[in-house]
Amino acid sequence: MIVESLELRRHVTIGQYVPTGSPLHRMDPRFKLVAFVALVVAVTFTGSYLGNVALLALMGGLILLSRVPARYVLGGLRPALPVLLLLAALQVLLYTPEFTGGEGCVTLFRAWFVHSTTCSVKLAIVSAARFVELLVLTSLLTLTTTTTGLAHGVEHLFAPLQRRFGFPAHELALTLTITLRFVPTFAEELERLIKAQVSRGADMGGASWWRALRRARALLPIMVPLLLGALRRAEMLVLAMEARGYVGGRGRTRLVELRSTPHDAVALLLALLAAAAILTVPWPW
Amino acid sequence: MSRTSPVPLVRLENVHHIYAGSRPVEALRGVSLALWPGEHVAVIGPNGSGKSTLARHLNALLLPTAGDVWVKAWNTKDPRHLQDVRATVGMVFQHPDAQIVATVVEEDVAFGPENLGLPRDELRRRVDWALDVVGMSAFRRRPPHWLSGGQKQRVALAGAIAMRPELLVLDEATALLDPIGRRDVLNAVMRLNRREGMAVVTITHFMEEAALADRVVVMCAGEVVLDGPPHRVFGHAERLRAWGLDLPPVTQLAHRLHALGFPIPPNIVTVEALVEAICRLQVAQGREQHTQKHS
Amino acid sequence: MDTRELVIEVRDLVYTHLRDTPFAVQALKGVDMEVWRGEAVAVLGPTGSGKSTLVQHLNGLLRPQHGRVRVLDYDLSDPNVDVRALRRRVGLVFQFPEAQLFERYVGDDVAFGPRQLGLSREEVRARVREAMEAVGLDFEGFKDRLTFTLSGGEQRRVALAGVLALRPEILILDEPLAGLDPAGRRRLIALLRRLKGERGLTLVLVSHDVDDVVLLADRCFVVADGRTVMAGTPRELFSHPPATLAEFGLRPPSIMTTMHALADRGIPVRRHCLTVDEAADELARALEGG
Numbered sequence: 001m002i003v004e005s006l007e008l009r010r011h012v013t014i015g016q017y018v019p020t021g022s023p024l025h026r027m028d029p030r031f032k033l034v035a036f037v038a039l040v041v042a043v044t045f046t047g048s049y050l051g052n053v054a055l056l057a058l059m060g061g062l063i064l065l066s067r068v069p070a071r072y073v074l075g076g077l078r079p080a081l082p083v084l085l086l087l088a089a090l091q092v093l094l095y096t097p098e099f100t101g102g103e104g105c106v107t108l109f110r111a112w113f114v115h116s117t118t119c120s121v122k123l124a125i126v127s128a129a130r131f132v133e134l135l136v137l138t139s140l141l142t143l144t145t146t147t148t149g150l151a152h153g154v155e156h157l158f159a160p161l162q163r164r165f166g167f168p169a170h171e172l173a174l175t176l177t178i179t180l181r182f183v184p185t186f187a188e189e190l191e192r193l194i195k196a197q198v199s200r201g202a203d204m205g206g207a208s209w210w211r212a213l214r215r216a217r218a219l220l221p222i223m224v225p226l227l228l229g230a231l232r233r234a235e236m237l238v239l240a241m242e243a244r245g246y247v248g249g250r251g252r253t254r255l256v257e258l259r260s261t262p263h264d265a266v267a268l269l270l271a272l273l274a275a276a277a278i279l280t281v282p283w284p285w
Numbered sequence: 286m287s288r289t290s291p292v293p294l295v296r297l298e299n300v301h302h303i304y305a306g307s308r309p310v311e312a313l314r315g316v317s318l319a320l321w322p323g324e325h326v327a328v329i330g331p332n333g334s335g336k337s338t339l340a341r342h343l344n345a346l347l348l349p350t351a352g353d354v355w356v357k358a359w360n361t362k363d364p365r366h367l368q369d370v371r372a373t374v375g376m377v378f379q380h381p382d383a384q385i386v387a388t389v390v391e392e393d394v395a396f397g398p399e400n401l402g403l404p405r406d407e408l409r410r411r412v413d414w415a416l417d418v419v420g421m422s423a424f425r426r427r428p429p430h431w432l433s434g435g436q437k438q439r440v441a442l443a444g445a446i447a448m449r450p451e452l453l454v455l456d457e458a459t460a461l462l463d464p465i466g467r468r469d470v471l472n473a474v475m476r477l478n479r480r481e482g483m484a485v486v487t488i489t490h491f492m493e494e495a496a497l498a499d500r501v502v503v504m505c506a507g508e509v510v511l512d513g514p515p516h517r518v519f520g521h522a523e524r525l526r527a528w529g530l531d532l533p534p535v536t537q538l539a540h541r542l543h544a545l546g547f548p549i550p551p552n553i554v555t556v557e558a559l560v561e562a563i564c565r566l567q568v569a570q571g572r573e574q575h576t577q578k579h580s
Numbered sequence: 581m582d583t584r585e586l587v588i589e590v591r592d593l594v595y596t597h598l599r600d601t602p603f604a605v606q607a608l609k610g611v612d613m614e615v616w617r618g619e620a621v622a623v624l625g626p627t628g629s630g631k632s633t634l635v636q637h638l639n640g641l642l643r644p645q646h647g648r649v650r651v652l653d654y655d656l657s658d659p660n661v662d663v664r665a666l667r668r669r670v671g672l673v674f675q676f677p678e679a680q681l682f683e684r685y686v687g688d689d690v691a692f693g694p695r696q697l698g699l700s701r702e703e704v705r706a707r708v709r710e711a712m713e714a715v716g717l718d719f720e721g722f723k724d725r726l727t728f729t730l731s732g733g734e735q736r737r738v739a740l741a742g743v744l745a746l747r748p749e750i751l752i753l754d755e756p757l758a759g760l761d762p763a764g765r766r767r768l769i770a771l772l773r774r775l776k777g778e779r780g781l782t783l784v785l786v787s788h789d790v791d792d793v794v795l796l797a798d799r800c801f802v803v804a805d806g807r808t809v810m811a812g813t814p815r816e817l818f819s820h821p822p823a824t825l826a827e828f829g830l831r832p833p834s835i836m837t838t839m840h841a842l843a844d845r846g847i848p849v850r851r852h853c854l855t856v857d858e859a860a861d862e863l864a865r866a867l868e869g870g
């Protein structure tokens with residue numbers, strides 16, 4: 001039997017781009033972002049069972065379209081499961097009809113402060129469904145778009161605001177780019193720090209993870225150097241940017257052009273129609 | 286090379302710089318210096334001598350607390366010409382990771398020219414040229430965090446020169462690289478200086494690098510203590526040692542031979558010069574022996 | 581008969597990072613290495629050759645996927661190895677160790693390791709004093725200094741003291757001289773020599789810089805592309821022609837490059853001088869010989 005070695009980068013999937021060449025990958029990031037927002041709105045305001053069934057079916061379709069294995073897309077769900085279950089339990093047991101709203105709530109169980117109704121059950125299920133839908137949407141967005149694509153998309157979308165109202169579109173996009181660019185760097189740094197502190201006797205590996213986590217002080221050997229490193233790096237980055245003439249977004253030009261095709265417009269239209277449909281249909285259940 | 290024009294690129298006039306704080310530190314005490322187009326200057330000195338502080342005055346990252354810094358016709362204190370100053374004096378820093386902003390190599394190189402608001406075809410031209418000079422054209426669409434330290438520094442170098450500066454400052458840019466990375470960065474810098482005529486100021490701990498420059502400036506405790514061509518500066522072995530500095534290996538060798546009594550000039554800085562000196566010595570010895578035999 | 585104790589033995593070590601993921605990379609393809617007690621061994625090779633991966637096996641941070649790693653009396657392929665006990669006897673100092681400092685006061689940071697061992701306060705204090713003196717930082721003068729007000733070189737020595745406080749028998753250092761100015765390098769080299777000589781520590785140094793290695797190492801292993809390609813004393817290693825060394829991303833010590841240049845131009849000197857002293861003596865001999 002071979003013992004697991006410490007490899008943090010194995011678990012870093014946020015911001016991970018998995019190229020499969022699917023239609024979703026090829027979509028212009030600006031259109032993708034708008035479609036994403038529209039669908040998020042649809043998810044947020046759909047409180048019915050059937051509406052969420054429709055949304056989940058839509059998510060399934062999008063996963064198929066992306067050609068990324070569903071197992072990988074839903075992989076981010078695993079660490080969140082305990083929290084989800086806890087939340088659902090709380091909602092079912094404690095949310096009163098006054099809180100959940102909706103008419104015709106039939107009380108299923110009542111004892112002391114515990115009050116379960118059909119409405120609270122519905123809320124719990126719908127909340128869980130919403131979580132899955134948002135996870136899938138966000139994962140698909142980062143799995144099918146490069147970090148530069150995202151940043152450029154954001155910048156282009158906000159550019160008119162910049163021109164008219166001085167909205168810091170470029171600064172926003174740059175913040176996004178730099179954050180995403182440094183995620184792998186920080187993952188490596190974190191791994192190195194853990195290894196270094198373990199090498200001089202820190203108790204952090206294996207079963208004692210949970211024990212160590214509960215003692216906040218045990219995290220200091222990791223958190224302090226990581227934060228200091230981040231601050232130092234930020235300082236140096238600012239110097240480098242200033243040395244290269246960065247004075248904000250005004251007056252900047254761009255090397256990269258985004259070119260959209262009619263396919264993008266069609267895709268966006270479909271997404272908007274789907275979102276509108278799901279929101280406006282009077283789902284009976 | 287140097288002194289082709291009578292007007293210096295950068296002029297420091299009695300520059301003082303005090304870092305404020307609970308215990309103020311006077312990092313520069315009255316530095317006056319001129320830097321000329323096309324020259325290759327090495328700045329050496331022990332830690333804390335003010336080398337980095339000096340470097341950051343050259344492109345207005347720091348302003349003097351007393352005295353003036355002139356870049357061409359502009360005073361660095363004048364905020365109206367900040368971008369002009371930064372477009373004229375480029376800088377590469379020590380840490381490869383902390384200079385790269387973008388997630389794709391060529392987009393990072395374009396960052397500087399984009400800040401200048403240049404049109405897209407000019408951006409493309411500059412990026413292509415810069416990547417070619419540093420030898421990183423093959424990596425143009427790669428993500429930077431997969432590159433080695435030396436490759437990252439070359440990308441940072443490309444990013445600095447894409448602004449077409451007249452003076453390039455390298456603040457210990459090779460200190461954290463392995464020998465291969467160091468060699469690649471140095472070669473790129475020499476190409477820029479010799480082929481493209483860009484003035485270069487390198488701050489370095491590696492004396493072999495300093496020996497390659499046209500001019501060596503030695504700093505100690507916030508002042509310039511020596512300033513001249515390498516063979517003159519490295520001749521002051523005792524003073525350099527007192528300041529905690531090394532000599533290039535070739536110079537150490539020449540110095541040792543000189544101390545042993547051989548008529549070899551102790552301020553040799555290149556292998557060629559040492560070879561010449563030794564050959565001359567051997568010829569002289571040969572003649573001596575010849576004379577001895579025949580007398 | 582060899583009365584020395586073999587403290588580290590690596591045979592045909594294979595390791596792939598991020599195995600079974602799309603990002604898998606085979607860092608080690610069959611590395612061999614032996615280290616005897618009390619010697620200083622250098623692991624040389626260009627960046628990316630697998631040196632760091634190799635040494636991380638020596639204190640159990642990584643486990644062999646194939647091959648054998650035996651350190652002292654621990655076999656790293658055994659899943660039941662007491663890694664914590666191993667790490668008390670094998671200290672690993674990472675590159676730029678000053679980045680791992682986190683305590684406000686120097687003394688506290690050095691005390692971190694001993695405290696984790698559960699030692700008494702007096703014992704911890706004694707260990708901290710011992711470790712700080714070993715790295716040349718006066719105990720009384722430095723223990724209450726604010727960690728982050730120290731110079732880079734001093735911080736590095738604090739980090740080193742933090743590992744020495746565990747009283748390891750073997751000390752592994754990954755690029756110990758990286759980023760130091762010449763004065764700092766000289767000081768650290770002298771320190772490492774002292775640790776080896778006075779305290780009998782076995783040293784394993786990972787380095788891509790050969791100039792320092794020749795001053796410290798008794799033997800070298802060259803790792804290139806995940807394999808051991810050369811082994812021997814520094815003198816044996818650098819007697820290979822520069823072209824051969826360059827194949828493995830190595831260059832000879834700077835002074836040797838000068839000697840090669842002199843010899844190439846017909847001056848009758850021995851090429852393989854490792855230090856300036858040797859070179860000066862050799863040149864003097866050649867010139868006097870006339």
